[in-house]
Amino acid sequence: MKVLEVTHLQKSFGAIRAVQDISFSVEAGEVFTIIGPNGAGKTTTLEMIEGLVTPDHGEIHFGDMNWGNHAVAIKMKIGVQPQSSAMFDLLTPEENLDLFATFYDKARPTEEILELINLTEHRKNQVKKLSGGQRQRLAIGLAMISDPDIIFLDEPTTGLDPQARRHIWDIILELKKLGKTTILTTHYMEEAEKLSDRVCIVDQGNIVTIDTPSALIEKLTKEREVRLAFLDGEEAAKVADVFANQLDSVSRTERDGSTLKLWTIKPEDTLLDLFKFTKEKEYQVEQVSIREMSLEDVFIAFTGKEWRD
Amino acid sequence: MSNFKQFKKMFSAQLKLTLREKQAWFWGIFFPVILMVIFMVIFSGSSDDEFQSEIAIVADNPNPVSEMLLTQIDQLPILDVKSGEPVSRNTAEQWVKDQEVDAAIVLPESAEDTSFVLVVNKEDEQGVTTQALSAILDKIVQQANLSAVGATPTYDIQFESVTASTNELNYTDFLLTGMIALSIAQGGMFGMVDLVEMRRKGLIKRLRMTPAKMGIFGLSDMVMRLLFSIVQILLLSLIGVFIFGASLYINFFSLTIVFLIGALSFNALGYLISSFSQTQNAYMGVANIVSFLMMFLSGVFFPIETMPDWLQPVSNILPLTYFAEGLRDSMVYETGIFSSTLWFGIGVLVIWGAITFLLGSWLYKRKSIVATR
Numbered sequence: 001m002k003v004l005e006v007t008h009l010q011k012s013f014g015a016i017r018a019v020q021d022i023s024f025s026v027e028a029g030e031v032f033t034i035i036g037p038n039g040a041g042k043t044t045t046l047e048m049i050e051g052l053v054t055p056d057h058g059e060i061h062f063g064d065m066n067w068g069n070h071a072v073a074i075k076m077k078i079g080v081q082p083q084s085s086a087m088f089d090l091l092t093p094e095e096n097l098d099l100f101a102t103f104y105d106k107a108r109p110t111e112e113i114l115e116l117i118n119l120t121e122h123r124k125n126q127v128k129k130l131s132g133g134q135r136q137r138l139a140i141g142l143a144m145i146s147d148p149d150i151i152f153l154d155e156p157t158t159g160l161d162p163q164a165r166r167h168i169w170d171i172i173l174e175l176k177k178l179g180k181t182t183i184l185t186t187h188y189m190e191e192a193e194k195l196s197d198r199v200c201i202v203d204q205g206n207i208v209t210i211d212t213p214s215a216l217i218e219k220l221t222k223e224r225e226v227r228l229a230f231l232d233g234e235e236a237a238k239v240a241d242v243f244a245n246q247l248d249s250v251s252r253t254e255r256d257g258s259t260l261k262l263w264t265i266k267p268e269d270t271l272l273d274l275f276k277f278t279k280e281k282e283y284q285v286e287q288v289s290i291r292e293m294s295l296e297d298v299f300i301a302f303t304g305k306e307w308r309d
Numbered sequence: 310m311s312n313f314k315q316f317k318k319m320f321s322a323q324l325k326l327t328l329r330e331k332q333a334w335f336w337g338i339f340f341p342v343i344l345m346v347i348f349m350v351i352f353s354g355s356s357d358d359e360f361q362s363e364i365a366i367v368a369d370n371p372n373p374v375s376e377m378l379l380t381q382i383d384q385l386p387i388l389d390v391k392s393g394e395p396v397s398r399n400t401a402e403q404w405v406k407d408q409e410v411d412a413a414i415v416l417p418e419s420a421e422d423t424s425f426v427l428v429v430n431k432e433d434e435q436g437v438t439t440q441a442l443s444a445i446l447d448k449i450v451q452q453a454n455l456s457a458v459g460a461t462p463t464y465d466i467q468f469e470s471v472t473a474s475t476n477e478l479n480y481t482d483f484l485l486t487g488m489i490a491l492s493i494a495q496g497g498m499f500g501m502v503d504l505v506e507m508r509r510k511g512l513i514k515r516l517r518m519t520p521a522k523m524g525i526f527g528l529s530d531m532v533m534r535l536l537f538s539i540v541q542i543l544l545l546s547l548i549g550v551f552i553f554g555a556s557l558y559i560n561f562f563s564l565t566i567v568f569l570i571g572a573l574s575f576n577a578l579g580y581l582i583s584s585f586s587q588t589q590n591a592y593m594g595v596a597n598i599v600s601f602l603m604m605f606l607s608g609v610f611f612p613i614e615t616m617p618d619w620l621q622p623v624s625n626i627l628p629l630t631y632f633a634e635g636l637r638d639s640m641v642y643e644t645g646i647f648s649s650t651l652w653f654g655i656g657v658l659v660i661w662g663a664i665t666f667l668l669g670s671w672l673y674k675r676k677s678i679v680a681t682r
Contacts, residue, residue: 075520084511103521
């Protein structure tokens with residue numbers, strides 16, 4: 001079931017065409033991630049969907065509701081965590097949640113949210129005394145207070161340390177378990193790969209591609225990078241290099257001292273042949289690794305841009 | 310959730326926000342109190358501080374004329390005769406030299422002698438005390454002259470022009486009401502900085518993402534501000550009345566109207582400033598300039614009449630002038646609601662409030678600050 005459908009969204013600010021033509025739909029219960037470089041139009045797209053910015057062109061439908069006729073009803077149904085994570089700094093997490101709860105027809109109990117975002121311990125500290133990660137968790141908590149069906153998280157982990165990021169991942173996975181639909185933007189490929197059901201790559205106000213993370217990687221290339229390190233030094237690596245180049249599945253090789261890198265479309269077969277060879281020669285292999293392609297590679301392949309965090 | 314329930318929650322949040330904001334306490338409560346206390350201590354003091362002077366009397370050869378003058382001097386409360394009786398000329402001159410007394414009055418040596426001598430320290434020759442003493446003495450001589458030719462003395466009347474205790478009391482009332490006007494005005498002008506902060510941090514945008522009724526939110530904010538101002542009025546009035554002896558005759562109905570219109574009007578001015586200030590610092594800069602100009606040009610500390618003529622037209626268009634006057638009328642002179650001066654002042658405040666509010670709203674809309682930031 002489609003819970004959100006946007007068609008041909010366009011928005012310009014003066015001469016800048018922030019969003020040129022964006023269409024997609026989001027299924028109930030999925031984590032839908034929008035990635036793209038800074039200025040790609042991610043936030044503008046989100047703000048149009050959230051009802052903050054009116055599109056120049058295009059339509060936004062939440063089921064059978066739209067902003068023109070059902071603004072309050074839509075606001076009741078969605079939860080938003082904006083990038084700025086704005087809240088009342090002089091109030092405590094508990095008070096912030098209580099206050100936001102009064103805005104909605106229905107609300108989840110404050111204790112439940114505090115538990116979910118792991119802030120029960122800090123519920124009586126003023127927000128200004130919280131750490132960045134705690135603030136961010138509270139911002140997500142505020143987005144969840146009305147028990148919304150659709151939750152928008154705009155770069156929820158930007159600027160957080162790995163530990164804090166993992167906390168937020170847990171919350172997002174928890175939401176998924178509850179059957180909520182999450183629309184996420186992020187700077188971190190690892191995050192998009194780990195959390196999303198589908199990824200939408202946006203560049204220069206247009207959608208480049210939409211698919212599941214694994215399908216996107218699949219689409220990109222079948223080639224894998226394999227790396228072997230030899231205990232017997234440069235000589236062994238040199239001999240293995242010559243052997244590997246004779247294999248059909250190997251497209252190219254690269255050698256650096258006692259380390260050999262090779263690119264192959266059939267990593268299992270290549271490795272089997274290589275190990276047979278080293279066994280024969282009685283070379284000892286110290287390390288073997290196969291590098292997985294990541295979304296980062298997909299991104300670079302599709303947009304032609306280096307990824308910057 | 311019902312509107313009233315939402316209002317109650319929002320109000321309780323506003324209350325907590327205000328109570329926890331140290332700046333609000335400093336500028337809203339501590340600062341006006343200190344400012345008022347300083348001005349009252351410097352410029353009015355308590356009523357014991359009337360003009361009073363300690364003098365020495367020299368009457369080396371008591372005679373009927375000197376006896377008569379001595380009795381008259383004794384009756385003057387503002388002249389305190391050291392040691393309570395005449396002393397020798399040498400002692401008196403020594404006291405003057407040592408500045409133990411302000412002056413020595415040498416009474417006529419005989420009934421035929423018609424001249425007084427006023428002995429003062431060289432250092433004090435041009436001093437106010439000396440001039441006052443000489444004026445007093447002059448009066449006494451005139452009286453003596455008049456009685457010598459049998460005219461009716463008008464002693465007491467002439468005397469009251471010298472002591473001025475009733476004016477001092479008026480200044481306390483004047484300053485008290487001026488300070489109340491100033492603190493409420495500043496509350497409005499500086500208070501709206503919250504709006505700039507909320508906008509800068511994206512809090513307004515955040516609230517617009519929820520179905521929260523922004524009208525109720527604004528109302529709860531306004532009610533909070535008005536309550537804070539009422540606390541200011543009470544506190545300043547209590548200090549003024551009980552410590553500095555101000556006397557208030559309040560017409561509560563007029564006061565309520567003046568207070569509401571004035572507070573709303575200055576909040577509208579703050580709203581206008583917030584509409585074009587991007588940062589807290591920019592806001593505070595503008596608010597400080599506006600507040601400083603008004604502070605000294607609106608008859609808060611000193612009556613407008615004491616200012617140079619060319620400046621008075623400026624005062625006559627400033628809202629604080631009318632707010633302070635309105636508060637004075639309703640708190641000190643017990644002016645009823647049917648006074649035309651009161652309504653003229655209220656009218657000026659309404660015009661200020663309406664223009665600044667409309668201009669502010671227009672700027673907010675035009676730059677669509679809320680929508681794009």
